[in-house]
Amino acid sequence: MEEQNATKAGKVFEGIKTSLPKLDIFDPSVFDIKAVIGALTLFGLITYLIFSFYMKKVVSADDFMTDLGISFSDFELPDEVEEYYEAKEKAKNDIMSLKNPLLKRAVEDLVVIMRLQREGPGIINLYKQAMIGEKEWRGFKQAEKIINHEIEQVQAEAELIEPGFGKLIWQRASEIRQALILRRQKLEIEKLQKNE
Numbered sequence: 250m251e252e253q254n255a256t257k258a259g260k261v262f263e264g265i266k267t268s269l270p271k272l273d274i275f276d277p278s279v280f281d282i283k284a285v286i287g288a289l290t291l292f293g294l295i296t297y298l299i300f301s302f303y304m305k306k307v308v309s310a311d312d313f314m315t316d317l318g319i320s321f322s323d324f325e326l327p328d329e330v331e332e333y334y335e336a337k338e339k340a341k342n343d344i345m346s347l348k349n350p351l352l353k354r355a356v357e358d359l360v361v362i363m364r365l366q367r368e369g370p371g372i373i374n375l376y377k378q379a380m381i382g383e384k385e386w387r388g389f390k391q392a393e394k395i396i397n398h399e400i401e402q403v404q405a406e407a408e409l410i411e412p413g414f415g416k417l418i419w420q421r422a423s424e425i426r427q428a429l430i431l432r433r434q435k436l437e438i439e440k441l442q443k444n445e
Contacts (some may be wrong), residue, residue, distance in 0.1 A: 276357055303363060321372070321385065324392035327357035333406075344410050355403050355422035356429070361396055369393070 329350075336350040372389045375381045404415035 264328070269401070307434055312386070321388040321392040324388060325396065327354070327361065328394065329354040329357040330399070340421055347406070348414075351403065351406055352425060355407075355418050356426050358399055358403060359419070359426050364394055365393060403440055 333347070333350045333354040338346055340346045369389070372381065372386075376386045376389075400419075403418060407414035407418040
């Protein structure tokens with residue numbers, strides 16, 4: 250019984266095999282389809298290779314970021330950081346005399362922090378879209394690490410000067426920065442009024 254079922258199944262599959270048309274590689278209709286598919290595949294591959302080579306060359310230059318003035322590859326902390334450490338070296342035992350140099354350092358750090366906050370999302374977007382290269386991306390990530398370390402350092406130094414000052418230093422630095430901006434604007438307005 251099983252042999253009869255097996256032979257019936259074999260005949261069914263043989264019928265299917267013979268009912269399919271034979272595809273000849275030299276048949277013009279088959280040859281044309283393969284040629285078109287092959288040509289399109291080759292064209293797509295060549296286009297992709299040229300585009301990726303071009304993008305690597307353009308993006309690896311990274312000079313356009315520097316030209317725009319938003320490059321982080323040569324990021325440095327403000328000079329006030331070094332000035333603070335020089336003042337600290339001179340002060341030795343007079344810790345309270347370091348409050349003003351530390352505030353000055355924090356005020357200048359705020360400029361850098363605000364720049365990173367303002368430009369950071371754009372840099373991340375550009376990197377995700379492969380519009381900036383690895384060099385610039387690494388520079389940005391390094392700048393973030395440096396400024397995060399600087400924030401921690403300023404807070405630690407503030408705590409050494411006066412317990413609890415570490416929590417307040419950034420607020421105080423922001424107030425000082427705003428006052429400086431207002432003073433600068435007032436002086437510019439007075440200059441303009443004198444010139445008129």
